[in-house]
Amino acid sequence: MTYIGAKFKRVSKVKNRCCSLVAVILFALSGNLVAQNKTGSIEGIVLDALSNEPVPVATVVVEGTTLGASTDFEGKFTIEGVDPGFQNLRVSCVGYESQIYRDVDVRLNQPSTVEIRLSASTRTLEEVEVRPSPYNKTPESPVSLRTIGIAEIERNPGGNRDISNVLRSFPGVGSTPAFRNDIIIRGGAPNENRFFLDGVEVPVINHFQTQGASGGPVGIINVNLIREVDFLSSAFPANRGNALSSVLEFKQIDGNTDRWKFRGTIGSSDAAIAADGPIGKKSSLIVSARTSYLQFLFAALKLPFLPTYYDFQFKYKVKFNPRSELTVLGLGAIDLFSLNRAANETEEQRYQLRVLPKNEQWNYTLGAVYRQFTEKGNRHTLVLSRNMLNNEAEKYQNNVEVDSNLILFYRSQEAENRLRYEFDFRKGGWKFNVGAGAMYARFTNRTYNRINTFEGVDTIDFNSGLNLYNGSAFGTVSRSFFGEDLTLSFGVRMDNNNYNAHMANPLNQLSPRFSASYYFLPKWAVNMSVGRYYQRPAYTILGVGDESGNLVNQTNNLRYIRSDHFVAGLEFAPTENTRITTEGFYKIYADYPFSLRDSVSLANAGADFGVVGNVPAESSAEGRAYGLEVLVQQKLYKGFYGILAYTLVRSEFEDKDGNYVPSAWDSRHILSLTAGYKIKRNWEFGVRFRYVDGQPFTPYDVATSSLKQVWDVTNRGIEDVDQLNSQRIPAFHQLDIRVDKVWYFNKWSLNLYLDIQNLYNFQAQSRPFLTVQEDANGNPITDPEDPSRYLTKTLDNTSGTVLPTLGIIVDF
Numbered sequence: 100m101t102y103i104g105a106k107f108k109r110v111s112k113v114k115n116r117c118c119s120l121v122a123v124i125l126f127a128l129s130g131n132l133v134a135q136n137k138t139g140s141i142e143g144i145v146l147d148a149l150s151n152e153p154v155p156v157a158t159v160v161v162e163g164t165t166l167g168a169s170t171d172f173e174g175k176f177t178i179e180g181v182d183p184g185f186q187n188l189r190v191s192c193v194g195y196e197s198q199i200y201r202d203v204d205v206r207l208n209q210p211s212t213v214e215i216r217l218s219a220s221t222r223t224l225e226e227v228e229v230r231p232s233p234y235n236k237t238p239e240s241p242v243s244l245r246t247i248g249i250a251e252i253e254r255n256p257g258g259n260r261d262i263s264n265v266l267r268s269f270p271g272v273g274s275t276p277a278f279r280n281d282i283i284i285r286g287g288a289p290n291e292n293r294f295f296l297d298g299v300e301v302p303v304i305n306h307f308q309t310q311g312a313s314g315g316p317v318g319i320i321n322v323n324l325i326r327e328v329d330f331l332s333s334a335f336p337a338n339r340g341n342a343l344s345s346v347l348e349f350k351q352i353d354g355n356t357d358r359w360k361f362r363g364t365i366g367s368s369d370a371a372i373a374a375d376g377p378i379g380k381k382s383s384l385i386v387s388a389r390t391s392y393l394q395f396l397f398a399a400l401k402l403p404f405l406p407t408y409y410d411f412q413f414k415y416k417v418k419f420n421p422r423s424e425l426t427v428l429g430l431g432a433i434d435l436f437s438l439n440r441a442a443n444e445t446e447e448q449r450y451q452l453r454v455l456p457k458n459e460q461w462n463y464t465l466g467a468v469y470r471q472f473t474e475k476g477n478r479h480t481l482v483l484s485r486n487m488l489n490n491e492a493e494k495y496q497n498n499v500e501v502d503s504n505l506i507l508f509y510r511s512q513e514a515e516n517r518l519r520y521e522f523d524f525r526k527g528g529w530k531f532n533v534g535a536g537a538m539y540a541r542f543t544n545r546t547y548n549r550i551n552t553f554e555g556v557d558t559i560d561f562n563s564g565l566n567l568y569n570g571s572a573f574g575t576v577s578r579s580f581f582g583e584d585l586t587l588s589f590g591v592r593m594d595n596n597n598y599n600a601h602m603a604n605p606l607n608q609l610s611p612r613f614s615a616s617y618y619f620l621p622k623w624a625v626n627m628s629v630g631r632y633y634q635r636p637a638y639t640i641l642g643v644g645d646e647s648g649n650l651v652n653q654t655n656n657l658r659y660i661r662s663d664h665f666v667a668g669l670e671f672a673p674t675e676n677t678r679i680t681t682e683g684f685y686k687i688y689a690d691y692p693f694s695l696r697d698s699v700s701l702a703n704a705g706a707d708f709g710v711v712g713n714v715p716a717e718s719s720a721e722g723r724a725y726g727l728e729v730l731v732q733q734k735l736y737k738g739f740y741g742i743l744a745y746t747l748v749r750s751e752f753e754d755k756d757g758n759y760v761p762s763a764w765d766s767r768h769i770l771s772l773t774a775g776y777k778i779k780r781n782w783e784f785g786v787r788f789r790y791v792d793g794q795p796f797t798p799y800d801v802a803t804s805s806l807k808q809v810w811d812v813t814n815r816g817i818e819d820v821d822q823l824n825s826q827r828i829p830a831f832h833q834l835d836i837r838v839d840k841v842w843y844f845n846k847w848s849l850n851l852y853l854d855i856q857n858l859y860n861f862q863a864q865s866r867p868f869l870t871v872q873e874d875a876n877g878n879p880i881t882d883p884e885d886p887s888r889y890l891t892k893t894l895d896n897t898s899g900t901v902l903p904t905l906g907i908i909v910d911f
Contacts, residue, residue, distance in 0.1 A: 137843060139205040141178045142357070143213035145170050145190060149523060151422060151472035154217055157192035162199065163737070181205050183843045184781065185250040187735075188215070196220045199675075201734075202248040202327070206910060208846045212356050219525075220583070234678050234734075235329065238530065238577035238588040241616035241626040242666045242682055243333035245269050249352075250735070252322050254775060256787040257835025257856045259367050259904070261318040262328055262347070263305065267789060268773040270682075270728035270744040271332045273766040274791060276831045276863035276898060280305050281314030283764050284332050285684055286724030286750025287344030288702050289314045290637060290711060291662075295339070296320070296349045297414070297428055299466030299484045300517065306408040306434050307460065310490050310511070311637035311711030312704070319410045319432045321387045323362050323373040326352045333664045333684060334614050334628035337573040337590030338521055338534055343634045343662040343688075351414050351428070354383025361911050367854070367904040368393050369408075382417035401442040403451045407435040422472040431463035440498060449877065450870050450894060453814040456494035456507055463487055477524040480534075487514040490710070496812070506813055508547040509710065513638050515540045529578045538569040542638040546713060549812050556812050563644025569596040569635070570605070584618045594633060598641055599653050608633045608659050626682075627667040633659040639712030640692050640701070651715050655695070658718040663687040668728075676736040681729050688722035691752070698755040698820050703763040722752035722762065741774035754823045760795075761824045767792040781841040790832040795824035796866040804869055805888040810879070816869030816891075828865055833899075834858045847911035856902040867893040 141161070145154040153174025160167035161181055168176040183205045191197040195217040205211050235246035247265060252258065258265040263280035266272045273283035281289040290312040294301045305315025329348040339346045352375070359376030373387035394407040410432040418424045436458040442448050466484035473479075494507040521534035542565040549558050577588035590612045593605040601607055612630030619625065635641075636657060645651050668682030692701045693716055700720035704711045726748035733741045746769040750762040768790070775785035800819035803809060809817070839852040871879040871889040882888040 137183065137207065138180045139183050139207050140210040141181055141186070141188070141203055141205060141213065142210045143176055143215060145174045145176070145192070145215045145217060147195075147476070148216040148218045149472075149478055149525065150474075150476035151470075151478070152476075153421075154192055154195065157190060157195070157217070159215075160189045162187040162189050177210070183207055183848070184841065185735075188213070190215050190217065192217060194220060202250040204249070206360075206848060207843050208911070209355070209358055209360060212353070214353060234672075234732075236616070237336075238579070238586045238616075239336040239575055239590060239612075239614060240331055240334040240628070241586065241588075241614050241624075242628050242668050243271075243331055243684075245330045247328045247330060249322065249325055249327060251740075252325065252328070254783060254785055254837065254839060255773065256775075256785040256837035256854060257789075257833070258787075259854070260322050260364075260906075262320065262322065262325070262349070263318050266330060268742050268744065268771050268787060269330065270730045270746045270769075270771075271684075271726075271748070272771075273746075273748070273764060273769055273794075274789075274831075275794065276791075276828070276865055279314045279316055280318060281312070282345065283766070284344040285686065285726065285746075286748045286762065286764050286766070287662075287686070288312070288704070288762075288764060290704075291342065291344035291634065292347065293339065293342040293345070294347045294349065296430060296464070296466070297351050297426055298348075298468050298480070298482055299428060299464065300486070301349075301430060301464045302486055302513070302515070303432070303462045303464075303488055306410070306432055307406065307436060307458070308462075308488075309711060310488070310513075311639040311713075316406075317368060317391075317408065319412075319430060320349060321371060321373060321389060321410070321412050323364065323371065324351050324375075324385055324387055324412055324414065326350050333666045333686075334630065335612070335632060336532075337575045337592045337610075337612065338519075338532060340536075340571055340573070340592055340594055340610070340632075341634050343632055343660060343686075352385065353416055354378075354385045354414065356383055363907075363909045365907040367902075367906070378415070378417075381419065382415065384413065384415050386413045387411070398439060401439065401444070403439050403442040403448045404455055405437045405439050407437075409433045422474075424470050426468045427466070428468075429463065429465045432461065434458075434460040438498065446870070446873070447894060449873075450814075450868055452498060456492040458490075458492045460491070461489050475524075477522065480519075480521040480523070482517070482519040482521075484517045485515065486517075487512065492710075496814075505547065506549050508545070509713075511542065511544040511546075511639070511642075511710075513540070513542050529576055531574070531576050533574040535573070536569075536571040538567075540567040540569065540638070541565070542567070542642045544639070544642045544644065544713070546644075556808060561644035561646055561648060563642050563648045563650060565598075565638065565642040565650065567596050567598060567638075567641070569594065571595075572605075586616045588614045590630075594635070594659070596635065599657065601656075601658050602635075622672050624670040625668070626670060628664065629666070630664050632662050632664065634662075635659055636692050636716075636718075637712050639710050640714075640716055643713055643715060652717075655715060655717040656719070657692065657716065658690045660691050660718070661689045663689075674736075676734040677732070679731050681727070683725075683727050685725040686723065688720075688724075688752070690718040691720035691722060692716040692718055693720040697818075699818075699823060700752045700754075700762075702752045703824070720753050722750070723759070724748065724750040724762075724764075735777070738777040739775070742771070744771045745769070755820060763795060763824060765795055765824070775837075781839075781843070783837075783839040785837040785839075787835045788832070789835075790830065793827040793830045795827050797823050798826055799869045801869065801891055805871070805882065805891045807881075807887055807889060810871060810889055814870075829863075831861075831863045833861055833863075847909065850906075850908040850910075852906045852908075854904045854906065856904075857899055858901065860899060860901050862897045862899040865896040865898070867896050870894055 145157045157170040188200040255265045306317045308315040331346045354375040362373045364371040369391045371389040375385035394405045415427045464486040469481045471479040492509045496504040519536040573592040575590035579586045592610040594608045595605040614628040616626045665685045671679045695715040729745045731743040750765040751759040752762045770790040773787040777783045797818040799816035804816040837854045879889045
């Protein structure tokens with residue numbers, strides 16, 4: 100619903116007048132309060148990544164300075180006199196791989212605390228010294244892995260401090276012109292991604308999330324609590340399952356162990372408060388809460404819908420002793436979406452009021468991660484979690500709420516209880532990770548829906564429930580050869596559940612994977628990965644019922660979705676902070692759910708609000724996605740950073756006749772350029788340009804849609820699947836800029852930023868809306884040549900306006 104995105108953006112002018120006034124007042128009051136002592140300190144500990152033992156005599160240096168320290172016998176260090184702001188640490192020790200620990204947020208009023216883990220090296224002292232790199236690369240994922248630090252997330256122009264938006268600066272990541280956070284990776288659908296928060300799977304990361312997919316307009320995760328994000332677009336580790344296009348690992352900061360600190364934030368759509376500090380000598384806590392304020396502005400501006408959202412996040416960590424620790428975390432959100440019936444003056448407003456349902460969602464994830472380190476350098480990890488989503492929607496014809504006018508009533512719940520165990524150990528230079536997992540899921544679905552079909556109007560009415568038991572087992576082994584110039588990794592995974600006989604056999608979901616990396620010159624490497632990955636169909640597909648509540652898709656040949664990945668690339672690192680990579684990829688899809696009601700592969704669904712699935716389906720669709728990626732990246736060095744990313748991608752799936760046609764995610768060409776520069780007096784300037792080629796869409800079946808018996812029910816058009824994705828919207832491009840200024844005071848700091856999205860006011864076009872012609876009183880006009888039909892027309896579906904945001908971040 101691109102129209103929703105356009106309306107979201109129209110509130111910016113009013114909103115930022117308020118923000119500008121606040122900023123002027125704060126600036127005026129702060130003129131004579133700037134701190135005289137403008138340096139801070141960094142305290143931390145360096146540990147062995149596998150044994151958790153302290154690493155003594157390690158050298159820790161602030162990058163770009165002569166400031167540094169050596170760790171004591173407890174692995175601890177302190178560095179004084181550090182300039183405030185984000186700093187990088189260079190860490191080295193004999194017998195360990197050197198590391199650059201990025202984005203330490205240094206403040207004046209209290210020391211910044213860090214915990215750094217070094218991995219043992221197999222190189223001998225006689226071998227050539229390896230310089231540390233800020234780019235993450237693991238044996239399991241030598242390709243398709245990007246690590247994004249908190250500084251990159253916070254300063255990304257147009258990113259709105261939302262990781263889903265920041266990802267669009269990297270290769271392989273597509274997007275839609277609408278105001279949504281759909282994550283479209285290498286031509287895959289938005290439902291093919293999985294998310295983990297400190298090792299705990301989090302199914303929902305967006306407000307107003309499309310059930311059965313992953314997109315929504317605003318992210319839930321508060322970046323104030325994030326340290327870095329690992330983004331994998333292939334080469335998934337065996338301990339991460341149920342993903343076909345990407346895995347995102349969100350790593351949170353640890354709570355401050357010295358004293359409590361606080362951060363207040365006012366952004367483009369919400370306000371937030373976060374706090375972290377010690378609970379005792381061995382434990383710390385981080386908490387945050389956010390609330391939106393758009394609903395008040397929307398009502399004042401007479402927009403036809405009123406969105407409201409809240410979210411909450413916390414992390415508690417306790418170290419019982421040097422060899423055992425426990426992390427408990429939580430994430431939750433409440434989303435309310437109501438109609439503003441008084442906003443009915445224009446044709447666009449009336450169209451939206453006719454088709455938009457009222458919607459309420461709430462969700463949460465609670466998890467606990469226990470780690471036990473042994474004297475032999477092994478590690479046990481136990482993860483226990485529960486997550487739940489409640490999704491409700493209802494719609495009445497002409498918004499008259501009487502039973503006879505009911506068009507849609509939808510209420511479903513997804514609840515999952517997970518347990519996962521992992522064991523990491525080394526033996527003779529080999530690294531092993533083995534483990535198993537179990538999950539019990541409960542899904543309920545109450546659906547009443549009067550829908551348009553090619554034959555006319557149909558009524559869907561069922562109440563179903565699903566109890567699903569899932570099991571998994573996985574293992575990975577890796578080793579480096581020739582002084583770590585060659586690294587090999589092999590993994591395997593099996594999954595099963597009790598949905599039907601085919602899914603119950605774990606051998607049907609046997610998922611091997613292999614990766615290799617070879618440095619044929621000191622700065623050059625060739626990397627590759629092949630793997631077979633499986634994903635369970637969404638609960639909205641598994642839980643579809645008939646009038647008696649029986650699960651109709653249990654007998655419809657439904658299977659896990661399969662995707663085979665082939666990736667190879669070349670990597671060149673001319674300097675420590677610069678990397679140039681090229682990667683080619685080919686993905687083959689099989690057993691994708693195919694809607695028996697709409698005669699279309701569900702691989703094309705997911706970029707709209709509502710629910711993906713909830714239809715009878717069979718696992719019969721096949722597809723493919725292939726392309727080439729180029730990345731040139733400069734990490735922050737001497738004040739400059741930049742990312743140039745280009746992707747050539749084709750995505751094709753079978754239509755109802757078995758012919759390959761472009762999928763809804765066939766973006767073809769994606770270009771992104773992000774750059775920034777930091778200057779003296781804590782000023783920073785950033786710019787981002789994005790170009791996405793026009794994506795396909797399916798035109799309407801006007802002849803069927805115009806029938807009165809069809810239109811009067813849902814007031815929207817029916818797609819003509821005989822012309823599946825036969826047309827394209829125009830290309831989308833946008834320029835965003837951002838300016839940051841930070842003031843540091845004795846006991847607090849103030850960061851003001853001006854972020855302007857769509858600087859040159861590009862008007863993006865999406866698929867037009869089909870509606871009926873109206874008379875002066877707003878009533879549909881009958882076709883004079885056919886009284887059984889209405890006269891139809893299309894409404895332009897454009898979005899885009901200059902969107903300035905003045906943000907405020909206060910740390911104290």
